[in-house]
Amino acid sequence: MTTHATNHAVVRLDNVVKIYRPAAGVEVPALRGVSCTFARGEYAAIVGPSGSGKSTLLNILGCLDRPTSGTYWLDGADVSRLDDNALSDIRGRQVGFIFQNFNLIPTQTILENLETPLYYQGVPPRQRRALALELLNKVGLSDRVRHFPHELSGGQQQRVAIARALANDPAILLADEPTGNLDTQTGQMILEMLDELNAAGRTVILVTHDLNVARRCRRIVEIRDGRILGQ
Numbered sequence: 001m002t003t004h005a006t007n008h009a010v011v012r013l014d015n016v017v018k019i020y021r022p023a024a025g026v027e028v029p030a031l032r033g034v035s036c037t038f039a040r041g042e043y044a045a046i047v048g049p050s051g052s053g054k055s056t057l058l059n060i061l062g063c064l065d066r067p068t069s070g071t072y073w074l075d076g077a078d079v080s081r082l083d084d085n086a087l088s089d090i091r092g093r094q095v096g097f098i099f100q101n102f103n104l105i106p107t108q109t110i111l112e113n114l115e116t117p118l119y120y121q122g123v124p125p126r127q128r129r130a131l132a133l134e135l136l137n138k139v140g141l142s143d144r145v146r147h148f149p150h151e152l153s154g155g156q157q158q159r160v161a162i163a164r165a166l167a168n169d170p171a172i173l174l175a176d177e178p179t180g181n182l183d184t185q186t187g188q189m190i191l192e193m194l195d196e197l198n199a200a201g202r203t204v205i206l207v208t209h210d211l212n213v214a215r216r217c218r219r220i221v222e223i224r225d226g227r228i229l230g231q
Helices: 054-061 084-094 110-122 124-136 155-166 184-199
Strands: 007-018 028-039 045-047 069-074 095-099 174-177 206-209 218-224 229-231
Touching: 007 054, 028 054, 028 069, 028 084, 054 069, 054 174, 054 206, 084 095, 084 110, 095 155, 110 124, 110 155, 124 155, 155 184, 174 184, 184 206
Parallel strands: 045 206, 045 218, 095 174, 174 206
Antiparallel strands: 007 028, 007 069, 218 229
């Protein structure tokens, strides 16, 4: 894999274009030449209306998709042209995800939900159990290790999701509308957790349509019609 020295940028996109082709002869441009960088330890929000391209940008940042053209550097490595297996490996080691719908495995306890990604990274059983317990303690859920997701409140499920996102000690933490399914008070608690993670040096990039959420970040990147309008 090609590497490239960057000046403390953990994320860099150079003229990234993403075109979807849902039918023969039809092209749907989602990103139109996006260039931006995110420094290590940054706390940033990506905002824009529905259909602006922010979900596509998130998918590329999270190595869930690849650009049609342009270059994406993640933690000093060009990941733009990797195949699915290589992208999956990078995603498992370098990216932590927090989703609006939590995306926990309903048939697993919350302890097992944290152990599963560690299993796929090849972490030995005793070590992954210890790390999972440590992470649940950090998010205040050490007394719920045997509970299943449906036995927890929405806020508790999101705290599990945050713990799971941190399990691989990722280069970037991506949060997609992390408070979208939570009441105001619980959402505030989750945002405070993200504030604390960033204050401890974690790179956090939020995708949100809520300007009140975005204003908590040190930087706001506005995207519309597949282009970055301002920062």
